[in-house]
Amino acid sequence: MPKLAEKAAQNLDLLRKKKPLIHNITNLVVMNVTANALLAMGASPVMAHSKNEVREMVTLSDALVLNIGTLSEEWLESMLRAGQRAMELNIPIVLDPVGSGATTFRTFSAQKLVEKIKIRVIRGNPSEILSLRHKDSRTKGVDSIHTVDDAAIAAKELSRQIKTTLAVTGPTDLITDGARIIRILNGHPLMGFITGSGCMATAIIAAFLAVDPNAVSASAAALSFFGLAGEMAGNSSAGPGTFMVRLLDALYNITPEALEKGASIIES
Amino acid sequence: MPKLAEKAAQNLDLLRKKKPLIHNITNLVVMNVTANALLAMGASPVMAHSKNEVREMVTLSDALVLNIGTLSEEWLESMLRAGQRAMELNIPIVLDPVGSGATTFRTFSAQKLVEKIKIRVIRGNPSEILSLRHKDSRTKGVDSIHTVDDAAIAAKELSRQIKTTLAVTGPTDLITDGARIIRILNGHPLMGFITGSGCMATAIIAAFLAVDPNAVSASAAALSFFGLAGEMAGNSSAGPGTFMVRLLDALYNITPEALEKGASIIES
Amino acid sequence: MPKLAEKAAQNLDLLRKKKPLIHNITNLVVMNVTANALLAMGASPVMAHSKNEVREMVTLSDALVLNIGTLSEEWLESMLRAGQRAMELNIPIVLDPVGSGATTFRTFSAQKLVEKIKIRVIRGNPSEILSLRHKDSRTKGVDSIHTVDDAAIAAKELSRQIKTTLAVTGPTDLITDGARIIRILNGHPLMGFITGSGCMATAIIAAFLAVDPNAVSASAAALSFFGLAGEMAGNSSAGPGTFMVRLLDALYNITPEALEKGASIIES
Numbered sequence: 001m002p003k004l005a006e007k008a009a010q011n012l013d014l015l016r017k018k019k020p021l022i023h024n025i026t027n028l029v030v031m032n033v034t035a036n037a038l039l040a041m042g043a044s045p046v047m048a049h050s051k052n053e054v055r056e057m058v059t060l061s062d063a064l065v066l067n068i069g070t071l072s073e074e075w076l077e078s079m080l081r082a083g084q085r086a087m088e089l090n091i092p093i094v095l096d097p098v099g100s101g102a103t104t105f106r107t108f109s110a111q112k113l114v115e116k117i118k119i120r121v122i123r124g125n126p127s128e129i130l131s132l133r134h135k136d137s138r139t140k141g142v143d144s145i146h147t148v149d150d151a152a153i154a155a156k157e158l159s160r161q162i163k164t165t166l167a168v169t170g171p172t173d174l175i176t177d178g179a180r181i182i183r184i185l186n187g188h189p190l191m192g193f194i195t196g197s198g199c200m201a202t203a204i205i206a207a208f209l210a211v212d213p214n215a216v217s218a219s220a221a222a223l224s225f226f227g228l229a230g231e232m233a234g235n236s237s238a239g240p241g242t243f244m245v246r247l248l249d250a251l252y253n254i255t256p257e258a259l260e261k262g263a264s265i266i267e268s
Numbered sequence: 269m270p271k272l273a274e275k276a277a278q279n280l281d282l283l284r285k286k287k288p289l290i291h292n293i294t295n296l297v298v299m300n301v302t303a304n305a306l307l308a309m310g311a312s313p314v315m316a317h318s319k320n321e322v323r324e325m326v327t328l329s330d331a332l333v334l335n336i337g338t339l340s341e342e343w344l345e346s347m348l349r350a351g352q353r354a355m356e357l358n359i360p361i362v363l364d365p366v367g368s369g370a371t372t373f374r375t376f377s378a379q380k381l382v383e384k385i386k387i388r389v390i391r392g393n394p395s396e397i398l399s400l401r402h403k404d405s406r407t408k409g410v411d412s413i414h415t416v417d418d419a420a421i422a423a424k425e426l427s428r429q430i431k432t433t434l435a436v437t438g439p440t441d442l443i444t445d446g447a448r449i450i451r452i453l454n455g456h457p458l459m460g461f462i463t464g465s466g467c468m469a470t471a472i473i474a475a476f477l478a479v480d481p482n483a484v485s486a487s488a489a490a491l492s493f494f495g496l497a498g499e500m501a502g503n504s505s506a507g508p509g510t511f512m513v514r515l516l517d518a519l520y521n522i523t524p525e526a527l528e529k530g531a532s533i534i535e536s
Numbered sequence: 537m538p539k540l541a542e543k544a545a546q547n548l549d550l551l552r553k554k555k556p557l558i559h560n561i562t563n564l565v566v567m568n569v570t571a572n573a574l575l576a577m578g579a580s581p582v583m584a585h586s587k588n589e590v591r592e593m594v595t596l597s598d599a600l601v602l603n604i605g606t607l608s609e610e611w612l613e614s615m616l617r618a619g620q621r622a623m624e625l626n627i628p629i630v631l632d633p634v635g636s637g638a639t640t641f642r643t644f645s646a647q648k649l650v651e652k653i654k655i656r657v658i659r660g661n662p663s664e665i666l667s668l669r670h671k672d673s674r675t676k677g678v679d680s681i682h683t684v685d686d687a688a689i690a691a692k693e694l695s696r697q698i699k700t701t702l703a704v705t706g707p708t709d710l711i712t713d714g715a716r717i718i719r720i721l722n723g724h725p726l727m728g729f730i731t732g733s734g735c736m737a738t739a740i741i742a743a744f745l746a747v748d749p750n751a752v753s754a755s756a757a758a759l760s761f762f763g764l765a766g767e768m769a770g771n772s773s774a775g776p777g778t779f780m781v782r783l784l785d786a787l788y789n790i791t792p793e794a795l796e797k798g799a800s801i802i803e804s
Contacts, residue, residue, distance in 0.1 A: 295583070296564055296567050296583065297567045297568050297571050297583050298568065300568055301568060337583070338567075338583050338584060338585060338586075339586060339589075340585070340586045340588075341586070341588065367582070367584070370582075370592075370593065370596060371584070371589040371592040371593050372589070372592060373586060373588040373589040373592070374589065460575075461575050461576055461788060462572060462575060463568060463571035463572050463575055463581065464568070464571075505785075506785045506789065507576065507784060507785030507786070507787075507788035507789050508572065508575065508576045508784050508785065508788050509572075509576070509780065509781035509782060509783065509784030509785040509788075510781055510782075510785055512572075512781075512784075513781055
């Protein structure tokens with residue numbers, strides 16, 4: 001899809017000029033690597049979670065990331081506060097429902113955030129995303145999904161139900177706003193051997209949303225950019241340690257031209 | 269000791285097939301690197317500390333790590349909850365008493381965890397391990413330990429007293445269940461120049477316990493595997509930055525055959 | 537200024553012999569990398585934030601770092617406790633007012649720490665440092681600072697007002713105790729593309745204060761050492777991933793002789 005690849009390149013160029021400030025309320029495991037990924041690609045990260053300051057911090061920001069890994073009640077309260085202020089200011093919000101579906105607290109928290117806050121994009125793996133279905137939903141469960149096509153149909157239905165663009169990542173990434181379905185083929189198997197690859201993808205979507213109001217094209221730009229960085233890093237790495245280092249280098253070095261050429265985006 | 273090296277190789281092979289889920293309630297400094305070490309070696313990490321979800325999360329897990337670095341009262345409460353649930357389910361628990369002996373709060377917390385929860389293995393440095401003695405113990409203190417043999421005798425006594433296998437790490441690692449004494453000679457001096465090397469060792473012991481119910485052979489497998497990775501990383505590193513990267517690569521690349529050949533395990 | 541470079545070299549030599557223990561109450565994003573930087577250079581880091589133990593932990597330490605990134609009310613309380621105990625024991629304290637000026641809570645917290653605790657050195661960027669002015673101060677604001685000379689004059693005035701040595705970092709670093717003004721020219725642009733470079737600089741100042749009671753010469757040693765490490769890392773790096781790895785290697789490898797030769801310190 002040359003049009004989305006071209007848009008991705010324009011977005012990356014804009015992003016490096018604007019250096020958007022991305023406010024992250026994210027988990028304790030990936031804070032450092034998320035900040036480094038945002039810095040490497042040309043954005044500006046800030047991490048702040050205290051209920052005393054999240055409303056004020058988000059006001060200064062160009063996008064907000066809510067990531068529920070290592071969640072606690074206090075942090076959930078801060079996410080709700082920051083999210084509500086971001087809504088008032090029309091600042092785009094990305095949700096990463098880490099572990100939703102695994103514990104009651106995570107599922108409850110993710111569903112509460114989806115219910116109370118207007119999220120622009122939700123990024124997760126298939127089981128996390130499908131855990132967001134309403135209880136009485138007839139959307140298929142994760143156990144009944146056997147192919148990428150099954151996943152695409154389920155994601156599309158859920159996107160319509162919760163009126164939010166979904167980015168379902170895996171060996172092939174799916175993006176849907178309930179109408180369009182985009183597949184991103186970029187990526188590398190070593191991404192599964194470092195912690196935070198999903199969380200970085202989420203933060204990178206937020207960075208692209210700061211320069212592109214269209215949730216579908218921003219997500220496609222982010223995931224093709226991140227996947228391409230993974231390919232560049234993976235092709236020369238002896239293992240996940242080297243891979244992480246080269247991934248950050250690639251996020252820094254990929255030019256808009258290289259992204260346009262390397263992005264593997266399919267609209268179907 | 270060819271038998272333990274052979275067992276280590278079998279365990280590593282099993283572990284890579286099973287990909288056990290390791291629930292970590294660990295300190296803020298090493299969360300990222302612990303997750304990366306577990307992923308690199310072929311296990312699957314999850315970090316969760318909220319009292320609202322630790323009981324549920326540990327139910328899904330194959331082993332539990334309790335690490336008291338950067339401890340607070342809330343986290344101690346969560347450790348007790350997760351630990352009690354793990355006991356009920358016979359899920360193996362490893363304790364890392366980081367800084368026990370340095371402050372009253374850490375010593376109190378470590379002793380409370382040992383008292384309330386059936387720990388499978390405790391991994392620490394000599395002063396941390398010896399801080400776990402009962403107050404009225406006649407076990408020798410850390411100041412009276414001058415040789416590896418002194419340490420071995422003290423560890424053996426303490427292991428009997430608290431009925432738990434101990435893994436005392438340092439230039440030479442000691443493992444004892446009160447009867448056997450195993451020494452691991454693998455390792456590299458650069459391990460002392462990165463943060464989290466002890467904490468990674470603890471998590472790796474947990475991963476091996478997920479496939480081997482024998483605390484002694486699981487600990488021997490873990491420490492020889494981790495020490496061998498250190499040797500491979502250290503022999504080609506210009507400093508601790510490069511060392512950390514190559515350590516993760518080595519955890520990913522070491523085969524069961526290489527472990528059996530490289531493990532330096534002595535039973536005496 | 538050969539005298540300060542010579543002193544820096546002596547300090548580095550002392551530090552590697554003494555291996556001072558640096559107690560850090562710092563932010564969640566940079567804990568790991570701060571610990572690694574301190575270890576790589578030859579110091580010994582400890583992270584502890586619980587109000588139950590900070591007074592006891594700081595007693596064991598040779599310097600204390602207070603860093604308000606990702607601050608919460610509980611952590612502020614712990615910083616005040618640790619700081620007051622360090623004052624009683626004449627243990628040097630370094631403050632990093634991360635984000636002061638950006639939100640009311642951060643500005644309030646930084647000002648409270650400065651008011652209640654005798655800080656030896658405050659390290660920040662120009663806007664963070666200038667946010668510490670008294671409300672009724674006539675010191676120029678950050679908006680009116682256009683040149684390094686403007687910054688030097690403003691920093692000198694503020695240093696006198698709050699009676700604390702200031703280390704204002706940027707492309708050129710400024711150190712002032714209200715009388716002297718030192719400029720450090722070492723550094724590399726890639727330092728701006730990794731998270732925690734400022735926070736590492738702060739912790740390294742604390743490590744030098746543990747062996748040098750003079751706040752100006754300790755800060756000059758720290759910032760020239762860290763900047764030189766940045767130069768060595770940056771000159772051979774393809775991006776920020778590689779840069780971070782080589783920065784840690786350089787902190788480990790720089791000898792006192794190399795520091796004396798490479799330090800670019802100007803007193804004016």
